[in-house]
Amino acid sequence: MRSQIRKLMDTLIRPVVVNEFVNQLRPKGKADLLREFALPFPIRAMYAYFGFPHNEDLLGNLASWAIQVVAAPQTDPEVVKITIPQSMVAGQSMYETLMPIVQQYRARGEMRNDILGYMMTTEHEGEKFSDEDIANFIRMLLLAAGETTTRSFANMMVQLLEEPEVLEEVRQDRSLVPKAVMETMRRDPTAGAVARIAARDMEVGDMTIPKGTAVLCSIASANRDPEVYEDPDRLWLKRPMRPLLSFGFGPHMCMGMHMALTEMEVALEEILELPNLRFDPDYPKPEIRGLNMRGPDALHVLWDAD
Numbered sequence: 001m002r003s004q005i006r007k008l009m010d011t012l013i014r015p016v017v018v019n020e021f022v023n024q025l026r027p028k029g030k031a032d033l034l035r036e037f038a039l040p041f042p043i044r045a046m047y048a049y050f051g052f053p054h055n056e057d058l059l060g061n062l063a064s065w066a067i068q069v070v071a072a073p074q075t076d077p078e079v080v081k082i083t084i085p086q087s088m089v090a091g092q093s094m095y096e097t098l099m100p101i102v103q104q105y106r107a108r109g110e111m112r113n114d115i116l117g118y119m120m121t122t123e124h125e126g127e128k129f130s131d132e133d134i135a136n137f138i139r140m141l142l143l144a145a146g147e148t149t150t151r152s153f154a155n156m157m158v159q160l161l162e163e164p165e166v167l168e169e170v171r172q173d174r175s176l177v178p179k180a181v182m183e184t185m186r187r188d189p190t191a192g193a194v195a196r197i198a199a200r201d202m203e204v205g206d207m208t209i210p211k212g213t214a215v216l217c218s219i220a221s222a223n224r225d226p227e228v229y230e231d232p233d234r235l236w237l238k239r240p241m242r243p244l245l246s247f248g249f250g251p252h253m254c255m256g257m258h259m260a261l262t263e264m265e266v267a268l269e270e271i272l273e274l275p276n277l278r279f280d281p282d283y284p285k286p287e288i289r290g291l292n293m294r295g296p297d298a299l300h301v302l303w304d305a306d
Contacts (some may be wrong), residue, residue: 003071012048012114013266024268029305030280033297034154037271040151042263049259050113050138052101062097066142070293073300094142098135100195106131115141139257148190151259151295153267158286158296161279163235171272179237181264186191186244187235192220192291274303 021041043063050059072080072087102116111117119134128139160167160180170176198213209215224232227240252305271277279285279301286296 009262009266013045013263014270016045016048017266017270020044021272026274027305030300030302032300033157033271034150034197034296034299037267038150038154038157038299041267042153042260045104045263046142046259051105051112051116052143057212058097062094062142062259065094066099068146069094069143070147071173094139095135098138099131102131102134102138110224137229147293149263151190151293152185152260153264154295154299155188155288156181156264156268157189157271157299157301158288159184159188159235159302161277161301166235166237167277170268174272176237177265177268178261179241180268181261182244183235183237183239186223186229186241188288188294189223189232189244190292190294192219192294273293276302276304278302 021037021044025036031037043059047059049055068083068090072083090257092147105116106120113119116134117139119129119137122129140221160170162283168182170180193216196215196217198209198211198215223229223244226232283298283300286294286299288294
């Protein structure tokens, strides 16, 4: 899937990022990169990937439902009484909206160079994907590569803007763009922790964890383990990379990982075209905060307008 998504980088993703966002921002010389870029571009890019009809109401509805599903886990039991039922209704609404789109696409018989066309013509273990399979898969991708990409991109830009010499290093050597994406996700991941159930009795350090125990695993801590990463707090683009936990691990690896990485690489390449990009001194410097869905509340920046 990663190779298929990368094929669409220049034909579908880059035109959206450049024409609908960066070119619109360029003459302004300032923006809240969170609200005006990081929030809308991943959703818009995904619709281009999928081959969906360009319909603002459709985009708005699916984006809203996706946020409701992602927001379901809460620590306050009273809030959970609201968010869990909302997420179930939202998830069903997404499926019921996506199914007719998938069915209509197949009925047209025109298999274009997008994700819907790819999934309808490819096989897995000798079987083709049904409309139900495709609708469910697309629903999961909408959840995985929407808000998480928004926050990951914003976190990346905060870290790079805090280290202007590193930002300039990427600007001068674009081969470092994928490294910048991975290193900033290592250093400050959007999901700081993941919950797991122990599949067997195990020992971790001096702790005994019985089979069936719910465990909260700190991704943020593991990504800065000094036994794994030299000088782990440093933003170092040329560090020898090890496997990250920022997208989860094992059978629960994030389904939207490849899409998110591709979107972030394209977005960073194009944002680097804004000259002398820097924090806007008229606003407080952004703070990355939270445990899961970490990110800044705003990202006000300036650049030298044309």
